[in-house]
Amino acid sequence: MASLSERLEFAQQYRQERVHYEPRMRPLVNDDLFCTSLPGEVYDRELEALKLQELSFSHMNVLSTAEIRTCIRSAEREGLVDDLKSRILDAVRSESRALDTLDEVEALGEVYLTSVNGNPVGSINNLVPVTWNASDIYGMPEVRGRYFLEAPRIDIYAPLPRVSAVVSTLCVAGVLPWPLQTYGHEKLHALQYNVFRGEAVPELFEAQAHRTSMDERGTQSHDLLVKDLVDSPAYEDLDPKKFDAAIWVIDRLNALGLSQKKAISVIKQPGNWNGFGCWDGLEDFIRAEMKRREINSEDLERELMAYNLKRTIETHKARLAACFVMYLEFRDIIDLRRRVDSRLRRGDEEQYTGEAAVQRVAV
Ligand SMILES: [Zn+2]
Numbered sequence: 001m002a003s004l005s006e007r008l009e010f011a012q013q014y015r016q017e018r019v020h021y022e023p024r025m026r027p028l029v030n031d032d033l034f035c036t037s038l039p040g041e042v043y044d045r046e047l048e049a050l051k052l053q054e055l056s057f058s059h060m061n062v063l064s065t066a067e068i069r070t071c072i073r074s075a076e077r078e079g080l081v082d083d084l085k086s087r088i089l090d091a092v093r094s095e096s097r098a099l100d101t102l103d104e105v106e107a108l109g110e111v112y113l114t115s116v117n118g119n120p121v122g123s124i125n126n127l128v129p130v131t132w133n134a135s136d137i138y139g140m141p142e143v144r145g146r147y148f149l150e151a152p153r154i155d156i157y158a159p160l161p162r163v164s165a166v167v168s169t170l171c172v173a174g175v176l177p178w179p180l181q182t183y184g185h186e187k188l189h190a191l192q193y194n195v196f197r198g199e200a201v202p203e204l205f206e207a208q209a210h211r212t213s214m215d216e217r218g219t220q221s222h223d224l225l226v227k228d229l230v231d232s233p234a235y236e237d238l239d240p241k242k243f244d245a246a247i248w249v250i251d252r253l254n255a256l257g258l259s260q261k262k263a264i265s266v267i268k269q270p271g272n273w274n275g276f277g278c279w280d281g282l283e284d285f286i287r288a289e290m291k292r293r294e295i296n297s298e299d300l301e302r303e304l305m306a307y308n309l310k311r312t313i314e315t316h317k318a319r320l321a322a323c324f325v326m327y328l329e330f331r332d333i334i335d336l337r338r339r340v341d342s343r344l345r346r347g348d349e350e351q352y353t354g355e356a357a358v359q360r361v362a363v
Helices: 004-017 044-058 065-077 081-095 100-104 109-113 163-173 178-194 202-213 222-231 240-255 260-267 280-293 297-329 331-352 355-362
Strands: 130-132 145-148 153-156
Touching: 065 081, 065 163, 065 297, 065 331, 081 163, 081 297, 100 178, 100 202, 100 260, 130 178, 145 178, 153 178, 163 297, 178 202, 178 260, 202 222, 202 240, 202 260, 222 240, 240 260, 240 280, 240 297, 260 280, 280 297, 297 331
Parallel strands: 130 153
Antiparallel strands: 145 153
């Protein structure tokens, strides 16, 4: 486990690398909005967030992956998986905000409301039916799911994850299995196109969907996300310059604390693309919000750093909450396993480093 000072150093480096904006692309007239230099110090809020992160790290490793696997096997044998999943989801929701976004787009509850004993079902939503384990008519192996505007419908190119997989990924990493994250992404597209009136800008829609449900830990850097998408044949229609600006906008709307639905209503009124690196209406909106909150562009960058750190922390808190439910349910099995493991470890140490080893060498 790295020390706090090492983590602070890492955070400084991370911040330098995590360039969320490209000053060279911004017109000079907008220098009141676009921060052109990174804040040089670690600020109080970040320190506060880092301390919280440190605290959650220190409580980590509640259960090892092997222990989690043992517990899940027991739960399956005893028919407890569904009940365990419900209790874990309740705990994750009450102890963390890790599922807030997926809950906002109603991507999770309905899946398992209509799943019978964890078995996948084909169509689960009257507004936008979803097909799990769909066959990809475009044959693009890197694409995990698709939203079809004309139908409208969602195809996910994987089966609905088993309930035990949901329990497992929450305990191991504080996240949901990737098909459910993909479902959240596509469901957000369904909301973008169907629920609010206005202009549909694919770059803005894609940026929002990627930031909200494919990147739980908030660790994918701006530059990497732009590169990943513009290099992919699946996104060849996206304008790289507009997508770059779209990530910039979405990150700041998130940092300002907008709900996903509010953000959709904002990005559907983008105004004109100014040709330099943003949309007039979105610049005006962000500037007006900054004025209302009496913050400048540097404060906004700090808000964004704090937002990203908090996302990481919420994921850790989710993992901790899930592990705790699991531990309470299977305490006997886990404690027994640990006693056996520590006895075995002690045996190993004695054999290779203790008296026994010395005696053997002597013989
Ligand atoms: Zn998408």
